[in-house]
Amino acid sequence: MSYSFKTIAAAAVCTALVALPLASADAQTKIRFATSVPEANTAEVLGMKAMKDYIDFKSGGTLEVDLLFATMGVGERELTEMVQQGALDMALAADGAVSGFYPKLQVFGIPYLFKSAPVAWEFARSPMAKQMQQEMLEQTGLRTVAWGENGFRxxxxxxxxxxxxxxxxxxxxxxxxxxxxxxxxxxxxxxxxxxxxxxxxxxxxxxxxxxxxxxxxxxxxxxxxxxxxxxxxxxxxYSMTIITINDQFYQGLTPAQQQVIMEAGQLYAAVANSFKVTSDRxxxxxxxxxxxxxxxxxxxxxxxxxxxxxxxxxxxxxxxxxxxxxxxxxxxxxxxxxxxxxxx
Structure with a gap:
């Protein structure tokens, strides 16, 4: 039997990550937050670092985020699958990759769907967006933490x-x-x-x-x-980045910790949205x-x-x-x- 590099890399990531602590109400909880994006001066990285700082501080030290960049060549789809399986807690991926788990996200691939970035941001706050996020949670076990701007392609x-x-x-x-x-x-x-x-x-x-x-x-x-x-x-x-969290992991947190994570998701969207638009030119x-x-x-x-x-x-x-x-x-x-x- 032969194995692809992706399969071996994903397995290696899983093996390395299981050693990290899981959620516990009595001790500091590590949140394993991964992306395929390398560490650079991008909206994704800046937004993830802002989330880490917010969660680490606002949780009163009960949560600590481990940021994992360019995780051993594993792609966005594989990382999202690892969140679904519990090998990771959170992941950031483009909407196109996450659509492999929730196909309705493919609708954002309609060319020239949004006239401008602010229209897309407004849509992300809409009842339709909330309905899609809830449906994705029920079908996949992936809870949406944030929709942020990936930018016009x-x-x-x-x-x-x-x-x-x-x-x-x-x-x-x-x-x-x-x-x-x-x-x-x-x-x-x-x-x-x-x-x-x-x-x-x-x-x-x-x-x-x-x-x-x-x-x-x-x-x-x-x-x-x-x-x-x-x-x-x-x-x-117009492409979005989507941050998902394993819902079983999320449900194991306290209500206060859950609130901090969702607040941090809003912070990510604010950082990514403003950075992408103001830096484009x-x-x-x-x-x-x-x-x-x-x-x-x-x-x-x-x-x-x-x-x-x-x-x-x-x-x-x-x-x-x-x-x-x-x-x-x-x-x-x-x-x-x-x-x-x-x-x-």
Whole structure:
């Protein structure tokens, strides 16, 4: 029998983590909080560190968070599964990865679903969002601690400048391990290859894929800009990071400790949301000036061309997979969130 590196790495992480203390009402409780993201100056890392400081302090020392970055090359989906199984207590992952456990999160893969980040933030506070989070808890045992901004995703590649969707034809593009992201990329005529975030830079460097799509901060801070030549501000999909906690672990905490964790989740969202939005222009300029990528600022007309080509097949796919009634309810809530933001 053969085992993949991912399987061996995940098993090694599990073995290493079981030695850490589990929840106890009488002693300090360790919270094993993991991400596949490396430790860098990113919204995810800053938000996780803010959570640790808040939980460690506000719990009066009864809780202590152990932050685990870039956990031995294990991908986001595997880390989330480890939370579900109790090998980890909390994990941070992109919505596309978590959709493997709760498929309705695929709805956020609809291209150009949100007009702006504030609309997405408003949606995250909506009754529809709470309904989805409760349903995910009941179906998976994964409790949502936070939805935070992962940012609007942009295209990079090593072959040529991308202005319109016609420039995507034939490119080999890495996507998250999510069927809806594969459908999006294929609708543009590109070859979609699912690769975990932890293996992305190496795959770009070795030519396994020509390009990828991510928020500008991730492109700069996590090494993609070092192995790519072209960057386009398509902002085609708004992506969230989701922090989940094993509900059995959570239920073993005191009500006061539970409250501190949920408060810390709100702190994470505030840090991630503000950092991603305020730093976006700076990161794009650094990608151009420091990393030497050719940056194309995608025009509204070019974005509309992407939307017209990619949105219908993705909406058709999520209607088939998730049910038209649910998708229509999400779209209606997005409209309501727009009204709340824009005062309509």
């Amino acid at each position: 942009n295209l990079t590649n090593s072959k040529h400048e991308v202005k319109g969707p016609e420039d995507m034809q034939g490119l080999k593009m890495r996507v998250m391990e999510s069927p809806v992201f594969m459908r999006f990329m294929e609708s543009l005529g590109a070859a979609a290859t699912p690769i975990s975030f932890s293996e992305l830079v190496m795959s770009l460097q070795q030519g396994v894929v020509d390009g990828q799509e991510n928020a500008s901060s991730n492109v700069y801070e996590n090494g993609m800009a070092d192995v790519q030549k072209f960057f386009s501000t398509t902002e085609h999909i 700076d990161y794009i300029e650094r990608i151009r000036d420091e990393k030497g990528l050719q940056v194309h600022i995608t025009t509204p007309e070019e974005k509309e061309a992407f939307r017209e080509l990619a949105q219908p097949p993705v909406v058709e796919y999520v209607n088939e997979q998730l049910g038209k009634e649910f998708v229509d309810a999400v779209l209606a809530q997005v409209d309501e969130s727009e009204k709340q933001v824009y005062g309509q």
